[in-house]
Amino acid sequence: MHTSSETKSDRVIxxxxxxKEYRVYDKPEGLWASVRGLFHRKNRIIHALRGVDLSVGRGxxxxxxGPNGAGKTTFLKLxxxxxxxxxxxxxxxxxxxxxxxxxxxxxFALVMGQKNQLWWDLPAAESFRLHQEIYRIDPIRFAKxxxxxxxxxxxxxLLGQPVRELSLGERMKLExxxxxxxxxxxxxxxxxxxxxxxxAQHTIHEFLRHIQKQRSVTVVLTTHYMKDVAAxxxxxVVVTHGxxxxxxxxxxxxxxxxxxxxxxxxxxxxxxxxxxERFGFSCEVHGPRVSLRIDxxxxxxxxxxxxxxxxxxxVSVEDVPLEEIVAGLFRGAAKRQAGxxxxxxxxxx
Amino acid sequence: MRRYIKIFSTFARACLxxxxxxxxxxxxxxxxxxxxMSMNLAFYLLIFSFTPEIGRGSGWSxxxxxxxxxxxLIINAIVQTLFMPSASxxxxxxxxxxxxxxxxxxxxxxxxxxxxxxxxxxxxxxxVGLGLLIWAVLRFPVAPPLIAWLLYPLLIVCGxxxxxxxxxxxxxxTILMGRNQSLYDFWFYITNFSRYPAEIYAGPWGDPLRTVCxxxxxxxxxxxxxxxxxxxxxxxxxxxMVVLTFAxxxxxxxxxxxxxxxxxxxxxxxSS
Numbered sequence: 206m207h208t209s210s211e212t213k214s215d216r217v218i219x220x221x222x223x224x225k226e227y228r229v230y231d232k233p234e235g236l237w238a239s240v241r242g243l244f245h246r247k248n249r250i251i252h253a254l255r256g257v258d259l260s261v262g263r264g265x266x267x268x269x270x271g272p273n274g275a276g277k278t279t280f281l282k283l284x285x286x287x288x289x290x291x292x293x294x295x296x297x298x299x300x301x302x303x304x305x306x307x308x309x310x311x312x313f314a315l316v317m318g319q320k321n322q323l324w325w326d327l328p329a330a331e332s333f334r335l336h337q338e339i340y341r342i343d344p345i346r347f348a349k350x351x352x353x354x355x356x357x358x359x360x361x362x363l364l365g366q367p368v369r370e371l372s373l374g375e376r377m378k379l380e381x382x383x384x385x386x387x388x389x390x391x392x393x394x395x396x397x398x399x400x401x402x403x404x405a406q407h408t409i410h411e412f413l414r415h416i417q418k419q420r421s422v423t424v425v426l427t428t429h430y431m432k433d434v435a436a437x438x439x440x441x442v443v444v445t446h447g448x449x450x451x452x453x454x455x456x457x458x459x460x461x462x463x464x465x466x467x468x469x470x471x472x473x474x475x476x477x478x479x480x481x482e483r484f485g486f487s488c489e490v491h492g493p494r495v496s497l498r499i500d501x502x503x504x505x506x507x508x509x510x511x512x513x514x515x516x517x518x519x520v521s522v523e524d525v526p527l528e529e530i531v532a533g534l535f536r537g538a539a540k541r542q543a544g545x546x547x548x549x550x551x552x553x554x
Numbered sequence: 555m556r557r558y559i560k561i562f563s564t565f566a567r568a569c570l571x572x573x574x575x576x577x578x579x580x581x582x583x584x585x586x587x588x589x590x591m592s593m594n595l596a597f598y599l600l601i602f603s604f605t606p607e608i609g610r611g612s613g614w615s616x617x618x619x620x621x622x623x624x625x626x627l628i629i630n631a632i633v634q635t636l637f638m639p640s641a642s643x644x645x646x647x648x649x650x651x652x653x654x655x656x657x658x659x660x661x662x663x664x665x666x667x668x669x670x671x672x673x674x675x676x677x678x679x680x681x682v683g684l685g686l687l688i689w690a691v692l693r694f695p696v697a698p699p700l701i702a703w704l705l706y707p708l709l710i711v712c713g714x715x716x717x718x719x720x721x722x723x724x725x726x727x728t729i730l731m732g733r734n735q736s737l738y739d740f741w742f743y744i745t746n747f748s749r750y751p752a753e754i755y756a757g758p759w760g761d762p763l764r765t766v767c768x769x770x771x772x773x774x775x776x777x778x779x780x781x782x783x784x785x786x787x788x789x790x791x792x793x794x795m796v797v798l799t800f801a802x803x804x805x806x807x808x809x810x811x812x813x814x815x816x817x818x819x820x821x822x823x824x825s826s
Contacts, residue, residue: 227822282654282823285654285657285658286657286658287654287657287658287821287823288821288822288823289819305657305663307660307661308660310658310659310660311660313658314658315654315655315658317654317655320650320651320652320654320655322655324568324572326572326575327568327571327572331568331571334564335561335564335565335568338557338560338561338564339561339659339660339661340660341557367575
């Protein structure tokens with residue numbers, strides 16, 4: 206679990222035993238079953254969150270990772286006050302989110318990558334103007350912030366174009382500007398880079414990093430892209446089946462969940478069959494390129510021997526890719542879940 | 555309050571800009587609306603070619619009845635322009651989770667949900683209604699007294715408030731059920747009752763229906779009372795109906811507020 210030395214006043218988000226359950230209609234297949242369902246319904250409980258505890262300090266950039274249905278979006282919806290929990294407590298900026306106090310709602314923003322918050326038929330400039338009224342932003346301050354954000358993302362030429370005519374990447378940039386106009390202290394980002402090309406992802410990474418540093422915004426990001434996490438976040442929370450599996454730094458996740466490193470060699474000549482296996486496990490040979498997995502504790506011993514055994518053009522020693530570590534974590538959690546709770550289907554809504 | 559008026563006008567301005575963007579669609583909507591209304595008026599003219607009055611001794615002869623129709627047009631135009639487009643959109647917003655972005659805004663959710671989209675083409679009917687009202691009143695055998703003219707706009711507001719309350723309660727049902735595509739149909743069926751004089755609901759089936767539509771779902775007060783205030787003398791019973799209409803408007807707004815807040819507390823959102 207994450208341990209930090211921040212004082213209580215520095216904690217922007219405090220969550221204790223937060224749980225959310227949904228009762229859903231278990232719809233059987235077929236017409237006759239549907240007719241019977243009109244009179245007799247079988248419901249089941251979905252545990253979207255199972256008693257989560259979490260504390261986030263001011264200015265932290267936290268990533269929530271988890272497979273589909275892990276409960277990440279449900280968690281953000283609870284912290285934004287969109288839905289109410291089944292049990293547990295949460296305080297964001299000192300407020301209970303689901304009380305939906307205006308003072309609280311003025312101090313945070315939520316951006317959902319899969320949902321449009323700008324007016325579809327109108328240019329973004331009109332949505333921004335509406336935003337100014339809703340959030341009571343001083344006109345001079347509004348113009349200053351808007352121009353600054355628009356310049357940073359280079360979208361001044363898009364402001365007069367109806368939102369429906371914009372590409373996904375362009376729309377997401379404008380969504381981010383709309384979310385930041387009222388200078389929120391907390392920013393919830395739900396998969397903001399989903400479906401974006403590499404260039405747009407990079408631009409948004411740069412933008413978010415700059416904004417977070419400049420304004421000390423507390424950011425909670427949910428994503429499936431490890432590039433987002435590696436580029437932006439120091440702290441990672443892994444969620445599976447509605448529970449927190451890991452909460453700590455990005456470095457620690459590598460240290461804690463892997464026992465080996467990946468050594469890649471570019472040899473002068475392809476090695477003889479079976480020659481490299483003695484140095485490590487999971488040996489992959491593609492012509493003169495060899496990729497080996499070597500126990501971290503043995504790296505210092507093995508590497509000199511490895512380099513002495515063959516003429517080597519290039520060598521690299523890297524951690525196991527983050528995607529692989531996280532996928533392993535997800536698989537392990539899924540197996541454990543299937544073993545302990547086989548009858549109850551779990552997922553987020 | 556000033557902020558809400560400002561936001562309301564910003565929404566209205568934005569919708570007008572949008573409507574002007576699709577100007578052919580806007581003109582077609584105006585024309586369709588006017589066409590439908592003209593057919594209705596022709597139908598009533600046809601009825602009055604057979605009978606001098608609707609309901610014997612009811613007071614709804616041709617000109618007073620057209621004042622009734624005009625009042626209905628004005629009230630419906632206000633509702634259709636201001637509230638119905640937002641309410642119709644709510645079903646989709648609940649189904650797709652679009653309601654999420656409304657709930658995070660520092661503004662009253664009921665205000666934002668019921669007044670964020672307007673249909674200015676529906677105003678065409680209201681303007682024709684106003685013209686029809688002037689035409690009809692000028693042909694009244696006795697001009698309405700000053701008190702009737704003072705009460706009329708207030709009762710129009712009450713009629714709109716009763717319908718608004720009903721729309722909000724139907725919208726709340728959408729939030730609770732997750733899907734309620736019959737909202738518009740139900741609205742059409744229920745408001746159909748308000749389009750005719752209360753006097754036609756008589757007899758073994760009509761009387762109970764009139765009681766329900768006056769005291770339970772006060773839909774018969776919406777047009778009947780403002781139109782009656784203008785077209786007929788203000789008797790003791792008429793004053794009773796005026797008081798009832800003011801009370802029904804207040805209760806309708808209050809009740810809709812309670813039901814809507816309760817529904818929002820149970821909102822489940824949609825999968826992302």
